Amino acid sequence: MAAEIVVVGSANLDLVVEVDRVPAVGETVMGGDLRRIPGGKGANQAVAAARLGRDVAMVGRLGADEGGEILRAALNADGVDTTQMITTEDVPNGVALISVGSDGDNAIVVSPGANARVTPTDIEAAADMLRNAAVTLLQLEIPLDAVTAAAHAAHGIVILNPAPAPAEPLPEGLLARVDILVPNQTELATLTGHDGPITAEIATTLATTLPSQAVVVTLGADGALVVDRGAVTHVSAPSVTPVDTTAAGDSFCGALADALVRGESLIDAARWAIRVGAATTLRPGAQPSLPTPTEVEQLLA
Numbered sequence: 030m031a032a033e034i035v036v037v038g039s040a041n042l043d044l045v046v047e048v049d050r051v052p053a054v055g056e057t058v059m060g061g062d063l064r065r066i067p068g069g070k071g072a073n074q075a076v077a078a079a080r081l082g083r084d085v086a087m088v089g090r091l092g093a094d095e096g097g098e099i100l101r102a103a104l105n106a107d108g109v110d111t112t113q114m115i116t117t118e119d120v121p122n123g124v125a126l127i128s129v130g131s132d133g134d135n136a137i138v139v140s141p142g143a144n145a146r147v148t149p150t151d152i153e154a155a156a157d158m159l160r161n162a163a164v165t166l167l168q169l170e171i172p173l174d175a176v177t178a179a180a181h182a183a184h185g186i187v188i189l190n191p192a193p194a195p196a197e198p199l200p201e202g203l204l205a206r207v208d209i210l211v212p213n214q215t216e217l218a219t220l221t222g223h224d225g226p227i228t229a230e231i232a233t234t235l236a237t238t239l240p241s242q243a244v245v246v247t248l249g250a251d252g253a254l255v256v257d258r259g260a261v262t263h264v265s266a267p268s269v270t271p272v273d274t275t276a277a278g279d280s281f282c283g284a285l286a287d288a289l290v291r292g293e294s295l296i297d298a299a300r301w302a303i304r305v306g307a308a309t310t311l312r313p314g315a316q317p318s319l320p321t322p323t324e325v326e327q328l329l330a
């Protein structure tokens with residue numbers, strides 16, 4: 030059966046340590062025991078959508094090592110089709126070094142490993158999958174030429190989560206090929222060259238300068254702004270006390286895709302995504318924190 034959602038992106042083994050507070054530059058802090066947890070923005074988004082009930086396939090690369098085996102097994106356990114996840118000889122799997130503070134905030138360093146080897150040729154090999162998917166979900170933890178190739182190969186709705194914020198300008202035409210751009214405030218500032226704090230008002234103005242059809246700006250605890258053909262809607266977030274925000278943005282994107290496949294409007298999809306994202310912050314770890322629909326209601330009750 031064709032996948033409803035195809036995620037083109039990264040899969041990392043997250044090496045996670047809990048700390049009282051995330052260390053400042055040059056500082057050493059003591060933390061808890063090391064945990065190894067399946068993560069990576071692409072894999073998290075794929076698993077998020079799969080747990081919400083969607084048929085999902087993922088396109089990308091895994092290392093020929095234990096990390097790659099753990100990631101493939103984790104994706105398969107959630108029913109994600111990994112036939113287009115290429116195991117790359119002599120390359121380590123992507124790894125993310127994550128410290129999580131007691132307030133749920135985190136700092137992350139990613140060593141991309143196999144993720145950095147994804148090529149436009151890999152995307153061509155997945156062309157049928159991309160042609161048949163209702164939604165294609167993209168992020169920026171794999172090379173930009175592969176992301177751009179995927180955006181052009183997709184026939185359904187293209188969602189780009191421009192995370193992490195790009196260090197170089199995006200290729201010409203990529204944003205125009207994106208139907209729904211989902212940046213957080215930092216990513217929006219980077220994409221628009223804005224300096225200084227971003228209020229909701231500034232975010233709205235900046236979002237309208239981007240060539241994507243619609244922009245959904247995530248605002249953390251303040252919810253999200255949906256900017257669609259000149260109309261702006263603020264969606265508020267449920268009040269929660271987060272224990273770990275690592276995968277909140279990823280579950281937001283997976284849930285947005287899930288709701289759009291089910292035919293919901295963009296605003297209703299953002300309302301659902303905000304709830305799923307908030308529920309995700311209430312459990313630790315990236316993929317272990319991603320909820321089913323029943324768990325969303327239980328966690329937010």
Ligand code: RIB
Pocket residue numbers: 041042043067068069070073124125137139170275276278279315
């Ligand atoms: O978005 C969260 C993810 O970012 C983590 O799982 C980590 O792997 C990094 O890629």
